[in-house]
Amino acid sequence: MERITCSLYTSSIRYPHSIAFCDSRHGISFQEAEIRIRRMAHWLIMLGTKNSDRIGLLSENSIDYAVGVYAINRIGASMVSLNLRLTEKDWKQQSELSQCRMILSDKNHYDRAKSLGLPVYILEDGPQTSLNSKAEKVERLISENINPDKEASVIFTSGTKGIPKGVILTNGNYYYNALASNLNLKLAAGDCWLLSLPLYHVGGLSILHRCALAGASVYVTHGFNCEEINSLIEASRITHLSLVPTMVQRLIESRGNKPMPYTVKVILLGGAPAPKKMVEKIRLLRLPVLTTYGMTESASQITSMSPGDPADKLSTSGKPLKHVQLRIVDSEGKDVPPGVQGEIIVKGKILFRGYLNRDVWRKWHDDQWFVTGDKGYFDSDGYLTVTGRVDDMFVSGGENIYPGEIEVEAASYPHIRACAVLAVDDTEWGKRPVLFVEPVETVEFNEQDMAAYLKTRLPKIKIPEKIISLNRLPRAAIGKIDYAALRELYQKEYSS
Secondary structure, three states: OOOEEOHHHHHHHHOOOOEEEEOOOOEEEHHHHHHHHHHHHHHHHHOOOOOOOEEEEEOOOOHHHHHHHHHHHHOOOEEEEOOOOOOHHHHHHHHHHOOEEEEEEOHHHHHHHHHHOOOEEEHHHHHHOOOOOOHHHHHOOOOOEEOOOOEEEEEEOOOOOOOOOEEEEEHHHHHHHHHHHHHHHOOOOOOEEEEOOOOOOHHHHHHHHHHHHHOOEEEEOOOOOHHHHHHHHHOOOOOEEEEOHHHHHHHHHHHOOOOOOOOOOEEEEOOOOOOHHHHHHHHHHOOOEEEEEEEHHHOEEEEEOOOOOOHHHOOOOOEEOOOEEEEEEOOOOOEOOOOOOEEEEEEEOOOOOEEOOOHHHOOEOHHHOEEEEEEEEEOOOOOEEEEEEHHHOEEEOOEEEOHHHHHHHHHOOOOEEEEEEEEEEEOOOEEEEEEEEEEOOOOOOOHHHHHHHHHOOOOHHHOOOEEEEOOOOOEOOOOOEOHHHHHHHHHHHOOO
């Protein structure tokens, strides 16, 4: 049976005194991290955790959370990362569906966690546990060698346009995704990656795995605060950042035209396609941004730009990484030529095992190709451009309309921070597009002026029926537009 040595354990041998995790208060070395992981693993076993149990994690980002991820993994258990933005009802549903044995919570969420009807333990207590007389027997249950086919986590997708699904990821999924990403980015010991994405999201978890594999540090924050991030950047504390477009926009606005220090090597931009205006600003400021495309089902990245790629490729999502195959196919599953849109399907060692208790959600082509539901195309150089979701398309007056086409043009209007299009019922046309926009706070927005602007850039059938300005569009965990919440808002406030 193939085995993988835990990356953090390997780094504790190769780089014992290098910083593994740090925050604004302190840092711990790889050697100390390994000690704390073993203590927490002992603690979990003494609490009755068995191989293949599932343990819920309900906590803000912290060093203890990172330690918990590895401790759970090292005893052969699986973590279920619970989204802090959800309600107790959602947590209870997800913990029951995944059959969690217990919940590990930070102190701030302990009282709410107790409502889930499971044993709840304070996450911070684990690494402080002193070993008892049974330690030697328990030690044999903690392994540095990991089965790549064994389940490592269950992550529930955000469900911004549908029902959340529990994605089962294996040790091998995380390992090979991190390996491919590090080969592409040349992440190395001495680098430090900002962890501002939540650890209940695959984008946050993937940072842990990349850095442990490379011997790099993780700087843990409790969210994305521009003042804090800029202080870290100017102090040369961080070399790598993973951001979504809204974060990049806020960072650019907070810095004005101030150049990025050379110590920042990579800003990995994913989560959603970057608007044209943002791409232009990135080029103008020569920011070290590399666009990427990925999903929970692939343990994060599928494609990425590489350092040294030309700036004109920033409008793409880069090329497929190692350990993944990617094709663009038509409705019959046949490959389409460069420049022609089709559905994106993927295959490889990074691909998830399946959905939790939801076989109906499995969408596999022959030979284990996974149908992503995303549409896009390759250019002549092999770079992928993602253009939207296949199921977003709606018919209005007999014409096919993709919301992404309207969103791209709307985002090019001056002083727009974000936008989103919904298809709403219409007695005459069947469906019509409604555009929501989030203007820059300091600008007075005029819907009529924007409508006139769009008339010069879109066919008449694609001109939005309404343009609605909001101070802030609803967003999911990592800054993506929450279309489900937006539709609920529309039906409640604007559908009459």
